[in-house]
Amino acid sequence: MLAALFKFRGGVKPASHKDESTRAPIARAPLPARLVVPLRQSAGGTPLPLVAAGQKVLKGERIGAPEGNFSAAIHAPTSGTVLAVESRTLPHPSGLSAPCVVIAPDGEERWIERTPVNYAAESPDALRDLLRDSGIVGLGGATFPSHLKLKPGAAGRIGTLIVNGAECEPWITCDDLLMRERAEGIVRGIAILRHIASADRVLIGIEDNKPQAIAAMRAATAQATGVEVVPVPTRYPAGGEKQLIRVLTGIEIPYGRIGPEFGVQCFNVGTAWSAHRAVELGEPLVSRIVTLTGNVERPGNFEVPIGTPIDDLLALVAPRADTDRFIMGGPMMGFTLPRTDLPVTKATNCILAASPALFPPTGPEMPCIRCGACTRACPAELQPHELYWFSRAKNFGKAQEYNIFDCIECGCCAYVCPSNIRLVDYYRFAKTSMRALEREKTASDAARQRFEFRNFRTEREQKEKAERLAAKTAAARQAIAGGEKPAAAPTPAATEQTPALPQLDETKKALIAAAIERARAQKEGVQPKNTDNLAPEKLAEIREIEARRAKVREIAKTPPEEPV
Amino acid sequence: MVSALLVMAGIAVVLGALLGFASIRFKVKGDPLVDKIDAILPQTQCGQCGFPGCKPYAQAIAKGEAEINQCPPGGEEGIRKLADLLGKEFKPLSAEHGVEKPKQVAVIDEALCIGCTLCTQACPVDAIVGAAKQMHTIVAPLCTGCELCVPPCPVDCIAMVPVPETVETWKWKYPVVPIKLKEPA
Ligand code: SF4
Ligand code: SF4
Ligand code: SF4
Numbered sequence: 001m002l003a004a005l006f007k008f009r010g011g012v013k014p015a016s017h018k019d020e021s022t023r024a025p026i027a028r029a030p031l032p033a034r035l036v037v038p039l040r041q042s043a044g045g046t047p048l049p050l051v052a053a054g055q056k057v058l059k060g061e062r063i064g065a066p067e068g069n070f071s072a073a074i075h076a077p078t079s080g081t082v083l084a085v086e087s088r089t090l091p092h093p094s095g096l097s098a099p100c101v102v103i104a105p106d107g108e109e110r111w112i113e114r115t116p117v118n119y120a121a122e123s124p125d126a127l128r129d130l131l132r133d134s135g136i137v138g139l140g141g142a143t144f145p146s147h148l149k150l151k152p153g154a155a156g157r158i159g160t161l162i163v164n165g166a167e168c169e170p171w172i173t174c175d176d177l178l179m180r181e182r183a184e185g186i187v188r189g190i191a192i193l194r195h196i197a198s199a200d201r202v203l204i205g206i207e208d209n210k211p212q213a214i215a216a217m218r219a220a221t222a223q224a225t226g227v228e229v230v231p232v233p234t235r236y237p238a239g240g241e242k243q244l245i246r247v248l249t250g251i252e253i254p255y256g257r258i259g260p261e262f263g264v265q266c267f268n269v270g271t272a273w274s275a276h277r278a279v280e281l282g283e284p285l286v287s288r289i290v291t292l293t294g295n296v297e298r299p300g301n302f303e304v305p306i307g308t309p310i311d312d313l314l315a316l317v318a319p320r321a322d323t324d325r326f327i328m329g330g331p332m333m334g335f336t337l338p339r340t341d342l343p344v345t346k347a348t349n350c351i352l353a354a355s356p357a358l359f360p361p362t363g364p365e366m367p368c369i370r371c372g373a374c375t376r377a378c379p380a381e382l383q384p385h386e387l388y389w390f391s392r393a394k395n396f397g398k399a400q401e402y403n404i405f406d407c408i409e410c411g412c413c414a415y416v417c418p419s420n421i422r423l424v425d426y427y428r429f430a431k432t433s434m435r436a437l438e439r440e441k442t443a444s445d446a447a448r449q450r451f452e453f454r455n456f457r458t459e460r461e462q463k464e465k466a467e468r469l470a471a472k473t474a475a476a477r478q479a480i481a482g483g484e485k486p487a488a489a490p491t492p493a494a495t496e497q498t499p500a501l502p503q504l505d506e507t508k509k510a511l512i513a514a515a516i517e518r519a520r521a522q523k524e525g526v527q528p529k530n531t532d533n534l535a536p537e538k539l540a541e542i543r544e545i546e547a548r549r550a551k552v553r554e555i556a557k558t559p560p561e562e563p564v
Numbered sequence: 565m566v567s568a569l570l571v572m573a574g575i576a577v578v579l580g581a582l583l584g585f586a587s588i589r590f591k592v593k594g595d596p597l598v599d600k601i602d603a604i605l606p607q608t609q610c611g612q613c614g615f616p617g618c619k620p621y622a623q624a625i626a627k628g629e630a631e632i633n634q635c636p637p638g639g640e641e642g643i644r645k646l647a648d649l650l651g652k653e654f655k656p657l658s659a660e661h662g663v664e665k666p667k668q669v670a671v672i673d674e675a676l677c678i679g680c681t682l683c684t685q686a687c688p689v690d691a692i693v694g695a696a697k698q699m700h701t702i703v704a705p706l707c708t709g710c711e712l713c714v715p716p717c718p719v720d721c722i723a724m725v726p727v728p729e730t731v732e733t734w735k736w737k738y739p740v741v742p743i744k745l746k747e748p749a
């Protein structure tokens with residue numbers, strides 16, 4: 001019954017360090033004194049805040065509305081009072097801030113009204129909306145909104161659903177424990193995802209270094225048809241989406257294409273579990289499992305409300321004294337946290353305490369000797385050393401030619417590099433720079449277009465005006481020539497007094513007089529009109545501003561005392 | 565000998581005809597050099613270069629009537645690209661045309677706007693919406709930060725604010741740490 005397995009190229013086998021954090025079952029992290037919930041927790045835009053400071057919220061209440069269809073909703077992780085909606089530093093390599101909702105929990109954990117849904121009776125569209133409104137995103141770390149991944153359309157029908165339980169990155173065990181303890185829920189979630197995608201076949205890929213998880217998942221899927229648990233060889237990055245699809249189905253997804261075009265789509269086990277909670281229990285995504293491990297006294301996995309400060313979690317596991325930094329994510333793909341008072345988000349799968357003993361600092365960067373070790377290790381079948389040269393030389397066009405956007409930033413190349421080159425940093429630099437250039441180009445193209453259109457429009461308007469004027473003049477001339485007085489002729493006497501004047505002068509005079517009259521009328525109309533119907537306060541404000549401006553002008557007139 | 569000459573002459577005639585045909589068949593409309601230069605210019609349309617917009621400046625450069633270092637929004641990088649394209653020497657930004665600034669957008673203090681429409685007439689890219697005697701506002705994604713709308717406003721309610729870096733627009737740092745030479749004391 002075991003499907004034949006395929007192989008992906010490259011990959012490495014770092015020490016897995018999974019045992020440390022799998023000894024204890026998943027524990028519940030206590031509610032912190034403050035929750036800081038970032039509004040932007042998924043790819044595709046920042047949801048708009050739905051709450052204001054001082055407002056009471058219930059657990060699971062929507063506090064961020066997805067912007068359009070491209071992000072997922074954000075919910076209050078517990079009941080309490082909103083203290084502020086303000087910019088706070090995010091757990092992101094940039095160390096930048098973004099809008100967050102700060103909540104003071106009341107400790108009562110009062111839920112909103114939860115309405116379970118019988119998914120079998122619902123249409124896939126309704127269920128996708130439900131997933132979006134429940135804030136379900138990929139919990140493997142990429143936080144891509146799940147409802148978008150389930151979208152049918154031009155991409156084609158998803159025949160095979162891949163469920164990713166590989167968890168190939170060293171140290172991280174949150175999916176492992178979730179599968180051991182909550183296999184039932186995961187399998188129910190998979191059934192929901194399968195129903196939405198109307199997939200015939202489900203393959204659950206789990207690395208073969210997790211026998212307990214495999215056994216638990218096998219037991220939970222024993223009754224299901226078309227669902228298969230497939231142990232995959234332990235080799236990093238077997239849990240990469242494209243790599244897992246390749247191993248399980250033999251399908252290789254080319255650059256710039258997505259799974260559904262080939263009839264496959266991949267979901268993380270944690271995502272499946274939260275889809276089950278959202279649909280069958282009516283509980284939106286308000287917490288996740290986080291592995292706390294590395295250089296700590298009591299490593300383990302915790303179910304953590306989103307928004308819990310990382311500091312509070314570290315207190316539970318007691319980092320050792322020689323810890324010099326904390327990594328969010330694993331040692332291969334994670335990044336060093338700029339600070340530890342930052343909140344846990346839907347992307348936080350692991351907090352790893354690093355010490356010089358555990359992760360000895362790599363030596364100084366040496367020149368690339370073109371040994372080709374990176375090329376052999378690259379699971380995306382790229383040529384990392386070439387990408388390195390081009391990124392380093394900021395030769396982005398060439399880097400793109402060598403498919404830098406195919407790089408999954410897995411870190412295999414840097415792991416094997418004998419010259420200790422931090423290759424992935426170069427790729428990240430090149431990729432973000434190229435995206436920025438792309439944005440600039442789009443913006444400047446749009447500006448060019450608008451500028452040209454504006455010029456065209458101004459010209460057209462001028463031409464039209466000139467034409468109108470010419471037509472009017474002609475009409476007026478004709479009218480006068482016909483012996484009628486123009487409508488706005490100044491005085492009846494004007495024409496009567498000078499009957500002897502030649503016809504042309506007569507016309508001209510009448511026209512000029514009419515123009516002056518028009519201008520006078522217009523001028524009267526144009527006087528400070530827009531301050532007329534304003535409220536007295538507004539008028540006072542404008543007067544005040546006028547006074548300020550007068551003063552500024554005054555100051556500008558007097559020469560500065562000290563020439564600069 | 566004669567036959568060799570004939571063959572060579574024949575080849576020359578055929579190739580010449582081909583070239584002539586190609587020059588008609590693949591004729592490029594417009595001036596490709598102007599377009600190439602225009603593609604490098606930042607399209608802020610601010611006029612700091614002394615020309616009414618980027619395209620006229622591009623045309624002046626192409627004709628050799630303007631230096632390549634007159635565009636402050638393009639900055640040093642822009643000058644470098646122009647120098648590369650035209651095979652000219654790089655020269656620093658000419659100070660009389662302005663200084664390089666981080667990207668900005670204009671913001672109208674809407675409470676103060678009296679609706680005079682002067683800013684809409686000044687904006688080169690139609691980024692301001694409003695009507696006579698109505699409040700005006702700036703469509704930030706369309707604003708190029710040219711500052712042309714600031715001086716005409718009679719109530720000084722337009723301010724230029726720098727565009728902040730966000731998580732979406734943030735760029736990873738260049739990993740190469742430059743070796744700093746000690747400055748002679
Ligand atoms: S980080 Fe990129 S280039 Fe390096 S091995 Fe992974 S996919 Fe290949
Ligand atoms: S100075 Fe302003 S108008 Fe001139 S090229 Fe540069 S951006 Fe365009
Ligand atoms: S809004 Fe002002 S600064 Fe922005 S593009 Fe228009 S005129 Fe320039």
Ligand code: SF4
Binds near residue numbers: 677680700717718
């Ligand atoms: S110029 Fe100033 S007052 Fe006039 S419409 Fe523009 S913003 Fe309002």
